[in-house]
Amino acid sequence: MRLKISILALAAGWAMTTHVAFANEPDPMDHWFGGxxxxxxxxxxxxxxxxxxxxxxxxxxxxxxxxxVLADQEGAQKQALRHAQRQWIAYRDANCAFYAGGEGSIARLETATCSYVLTRDRAQELEMMLQE
Known part of the structure; x- marks a missing residue:
């Protein structure tokens, strides 16, 4: 909860100090949450x-x-990707569990949002690997 409040405070401070020229810029939170x-x-x-x-x-x-991506790998690289994916899943679950410790319905929303954002970002990372 403190993290979200801090993020919102920073975003509000940023919004109050930006020049009018940035009025047509996208919402800075869109980068994190997505449109x-x-x-x-x-x-x-x-x-x-x-x-x-x-x-x-x-x-x-x-x-x-x-x-x-896994199908494109062989030997040690295939094993490394499997290991990385398992570790990423453990990280995602542990990181999002932090938000679940909050109080009220906001904790449920923060936990779900965490899972959505991290899953989206990992999917995009893997999709970029396919383009290399």
């Missing part, structure tokens, strides 16, 4: 459902990209 996340509004239940759908979409993309 699609901004459509998840309404009740807590609605937001949880929306975030869950986004996470599922990116999880599918992650799994598809992982299998394709």
């Amino acid at each position: 699609e996340y901004q459509n998840c509004d309404g009740s807590t239940v609605d937001m949880m459902e929306c975030i869950g759908e986004l996470r599922d979409k990116w999880d599918h993309r992650l799994n598809d990209a992982y299998m394709r």
